Amino acid sequence: MNLAALATGLDRGRIDGDPDVEIGSLACNTRDVSAGSLFFCIPGLRADGHDFAAQAVAGGAVALVCERPLALPVSQVVVPGARRAMALMSARFFGDPTRALRVAAVTGTNGKTTTAHLLAEIFAAAGLRPALLGTVVNRIAGVERPTRLTTAESLELQRMFREMVDGGDKSCVMEASSHALALERTTGIAFASVIFTNLSRDHLDFHATLDAYYAAKRSLFLPDEHRRPGAVAVVNAGDEHGRRLIDDCREAYGADLWTFALQGDTPGAKDAVDCAAVDLVLSAEGSTFTLVAPRLGLCSALRIATPARFNVANALAAATAALAMGLPFAAVRTGLAGAAGVPGRVEPVRAGQPFSVLVDYSHTPDSLANVLRAVRPVTAGRLLTVFGCGGDRDRGKRPLMGAVAAELADFAVLTSDNPRGEDPLAIIAEVVAGIAAAEREHVVVEPDRRAAIRLALREARSGDALVIAGKGHETYQILGPETIHFDDREVAAAELAELGFTSAEGRPVAEPSAATRPAGKAGGGSAGEAGGR
Numbered sequence: 001m002n003l004a005a006l007a008t009g010l011d012r013g014r015i016d017g018d019p020d021v022e023i024g025s026l027a028c029n030t031r032d033v034s035a036g037s038l039f040f041c042i043p044g045l046r047a048d049g050h051d052f053a054a055q056a057v058a059g060g061a062v063a064l065v066c067e068r069p070l071a072l073p074v075s076q077v078v079v080p081g082a083r084r085a086m087a088l089m090s091a092r093f094f095g096d097p098t099r100a101l102r103v104a105a106v107t108g109t110n111g112k113t114t115t116a117h118l119l120a121e122i123f124a125a126a127g128l129r130p131a132l133l134g135t136v137v138n139r140i141a142g143v144e145r146p147t148r149l150t151t152a153e154s155l156e157l158q159r160m161f162r163e164m165v166d167g168g169d170k171s172c173v174m175e176a177s178s179h180a181l182a183l184e185r186t187t188g189i190a191f192a193s194v195i196f197t198n199l200s201r202d203h204l205d206f207h208a209t210l211d212a213y214y215a216a217k218r219s220l221f222l223p224d225e226h227r228r229p230g231a232v233a234v235v236n237a238g239d240e241h242g243r244r245l246i247d248d249c250r251e252a253y254g255a256d257l258w259t260f261a262l263q264g265d266t267p268g269a270k271d272a273v274d275c276a277a278v279d280l281v282l283s284a285e286g287s288t289f290t291l292v293a294p295r296l297g298l299c300s301a302l303r304i305a306t307p308a309r310f311n312v313a314n315a316l317a318a319a320t321a322a323l324a325m326g327l328p329f330a331a332v333r334t335g336l337a338g339a340a341g342v343p344g345r346v347e348p349v350r351a352g353q354p355f356s357v358l359v360d361y362s363h364t365p366d367s368l369a370n371v372l373r374a375v376r377p378v379t380a381g382r383l384l385t386v387f388g389c390g391g392d393r394d395r396g397k398r399p400l401m402g403a404v405a406a407e408l409a410d411f412a413v414l415t416s417d418n419p420r421g422e423d424p425l426a427i428i429a430e431v432v433a434g435i436a437a438a439e440r441e442h443v444v445v446e447p448d449r450r451a452a453i454r455l456a457l458r459e460a461r462s463g464d465a466l467v468i469a470g471k472g473h474e475t476y477q478i479l480g481p482e483t484i485h486f487d488d489r490e491v492a493a494a495e496l497a498e499l500g501f502t503s504a505e506g507r508p509v510a511e512p513s514a515a516t517r518p519a520g521k522a523g524g525g526s527a528g529e530a531g532g533r
Contacts, residue, residue, distance in 0.1 A: 003038070003063050006089045007077050013085065017075030021062050026093055026155050028086060035060035040086040040155070041067065049082070065089065083184045087154035091188035097161035098190040099228070102128060102171040104321055105186065107217050108197030108236075110367045111314045112150075112175040114306070115197055117342045118318035120173045122335030126327045131164040133157070134175035135361075136343050136473045141167025151180030154187065161189075178216040186220065191227055193321050194220050195234040197314065199241035200366035214241055221245060223252050232256045232324040236317065237273050238265025258295075260320040262313055275320040277312050284356070284378040287312050291319060291332075298323075302333060306341050308374030344472025346371060349492040351501035355381065356465040357457070359488045361472025363390065363417065365400035368469055372408040381463030382410040386456045387470055388449070389431055391422030391478075398427065399434025406439035409467075411459060413444045415452035417470045418478040449477065449486065454495045468492060 004019035024036030030052050033039055039056035041049035041064055053061075053070050063075040065085050070076060079085040091098070104119055106112045113135050120139075123130035132139040135150045140163050151174065152160070164172055176186055176194075199214055221233050233253045236242040238261035249257050263278040277289040286305045289312050291298060304315045319332045341347055349357040358375065362368040368387060376383050387405050389398045405412040414431055416424045424447045435443055446452040453468060460466050468488045471477075477486035496502075 001093060003075055003077065006038070006092055007085075008092075010077070010079055010085055010088060011081075013077055013079040015075060015077050016069060017063070019075065021075050023063060023093070026086075026090060027056070027061070028153065028155055030055045030059060033059040033061050035062075037061045038063045038065065038089070040065045040082055041070075042082050042086065043067065081184070083154070084187055087158075087184050087187035090155045090158040094158045094162040096188075096190070097158065097165045098172075098188075100165045101131075101161065101169065102192040102325065103161075103189060104171070104173045104193040104195065104325070105176040105189070105191055105220060106173065106195045106197065106317070107176040107178070107181065107220050108195075109200045109364060110362075110370065111197035111310065111317065112177075113361070114311060114314040114342050114345050115195065115317045116173045116175050118304075118315055118336060118339050119195075119321055121339040122318060122322045122327065122331050123171045123173065125335035125338070126322070126331035128171040128327075129169050131160075131169040131172040132174075133160065133172065140164050141169055149180075150175050150177040151185055154185045157185060157189070176220055178213055181219050182216040187224075191220075191231050193232045193234060193325050195317055195321050196221070196236055196239075196242055196245055197317055198236055198239040198366075200364060214244070217241075218245060218248060221249050221252075230256060232258055232321070234258045234260065234317065234321045234324055236313070237261040238313070256324075258320055258324040260316050262309065262316065275316060275323065277316045280309065280312055282307060282309060282312075282374075282377065287315075289316075291316070293320075293323060296323060296329075298329060300329065300333070302336055304336050305339065306346060307378060308346060308371070310370045310374060311346070342473075344474070344489075346374070347472070347489065349489055349496070351493060351496040353460075353496055353499075353501040354462040355460040357460075357468065357492050357496070358465065359468045359472060359492065361474075362387075362467075362469045363471075365397055365404050368401060369404045369408060371467055371469065372404070375465050375467055376408070379463070379465040381461060381465070383408070384411045384413075384456050384460060384464055384466040385409040386413045386415055386449075386452050386466070386468045388415045388417035389427055389470075390417045391420035391424075391427055393420075395430060398430040402431040402434035402443075403436070406435040406443050409442075411442050411444075411456070413446055413452045413456045415445075415449045416447050416477075416479075417449075419480070420478050421480060449488075450491050450495075453488065453491050454498075457492065457495050457499060 002020045002022055023038045027033045027037045028040040028042050033056045039061040041053050053064055057072050057074055065077045065082055067082050106115045116134050120130040120132045138145045138147045233249050235246050237259040259273040260275040261273045274295050275293045279290045281288045284307050288303045290301050315336055322332050344361045347359045360371045362371045456466050471488050475487045476483050
């Protein structure tokens with residue numbers, strides 16, 4: 001395909017040089033450049049692709065897409081926004097593959113991964129072989145691949161969509177992160193449905209304000225020339241920002257706007273939603289609820305294998321999207337009933353111990369509160385948690401996380417998450433600042449995450465539940481310049497084995513010794529001693 005054909009329809013773009021130069025591949029990283037490449041000069045957060053254009057040309061690039069003319073001897077497409085141009089040109093280069101797929105995108109602070117996995121199961125039950133793109137795994141043409149970003153760069157997205165079509169996939173469910181939306185990675189995708197789960201504080205290190213964070217999420221719902229005719233918007237009316245989004249979308253979508261909510265989550269007249277979950281029954285083994293969909297005349301019981309009220313909300317989001325897209329209710333029932341748990345989302349670690357150990361990705365104040373509140377009703381004994389906050393990220397949520405853990409757990413171990421370039425003890429001190437003095441006696445500081453998990457497991461007694469929060473499915477920990485292998489599930493299993501839990505029978509739990517029992521309710525150094533060990 002020549003450069004002029006690729007550049008057709010770009011906003012205020014112009015071609016300097018030969019418009020007929022043939023393009024054989026696309027690249028936005030010099031490592032991917034080969035003879036005949038078109039190189040996109042993307043201004044990044046840490047580096048500017050314009051500074052690497054000469055290296056790209058030396059490596060074989062025959063044309064550039066840039067935001068300012070460069071003194072280099074190749075054709076150049078000069079545009080106001082290189083990221084938007086890359087998204088649109090990539091879609092064209094790969095033959096607009098999303099027009100041959102039913103693509104559903106899920107966005108929100110919490111619940112994206114679970115909702116996406118559940119909707120993929122419904123697609124499969126409906127005979128629409130689904131691909132899946134998200135935080136935990138990418139699955140394309142039936143083959144799973146590791147994932148680096150929740151939502152890949154637009155160039156890589158369009159390449160993967162092409163592979164889906166060529167590999168026989170009929171649909172795709174993808175997570176759409178706020179970073180990806182703000183950076184226009186999803187531009188040019190022909191969405192069949194867009195789904196909003198909820199919004200609470202997160203990523204303010206990138207977006208700066210909650211309004212800017214909301215605006216990024218909202219952008220997914222703004223109809224454009226790429227949206228598939230009849231595309232549906234599915235929005236949680238039980239969320240404050242969801243209700244704001246409904247008002248913002250109503251005129252654009254009309255009857256193609258579908259709302260959902262759990263019973264009791266919507267105020268006043270807005271109780272009239274398109275799909276509601278009522279009569280919830282929650283247990284450690286799963287959840288049942290009745291789906292009421294007045295638009296379709298439906299009222300039927302459904303079951304999911306995962307516990308927690310928020311997982312019912314995720315299942316309802318997936319069910320509403322499927323029904324809004326015209327899929328049969330039988331596929332909804334089969335898909336939800338057959339869905340296994342999502343890795344790192346309230347995932348149990350079982351070694352025969354007489355207390356629950358659950359690993360969860362909750363790393364925001366809202367998500368941590370949700371999981372602790374969900375586990376509390378199905379716990380006969382005490383509720384314990386291990387948690388921390390990541391470095392080089394939104395510092396404002398740190399005291400909020402501390403307040404949530406101290407308020408909702410009977411015993412909390414404050415530890416490191418991914419400190420990255422920050423001092424772990426400085427992060428912990430900011431978390432401790434949010435904990436009320438009266439709550440600090442049952443909060444322990446242990447900066448070493450493995451030691452923190454060990455401490456919490458030794459504290460657990462029969463009937464208790466331990467939530468290890470923050471990293472979920474992740475298999476690494478970032479400590480300064482070093483990234484080490486670290487999987488909360490593996491560590492918990494290994495530490496349980498050290499305690500003698502290696503079989504289905506397990507062993508009796510001894511009462512914590514004086515060495516491991518906290519002063520008051522906690523053990524080790526108290527939260528008032530934020531210096532740690």
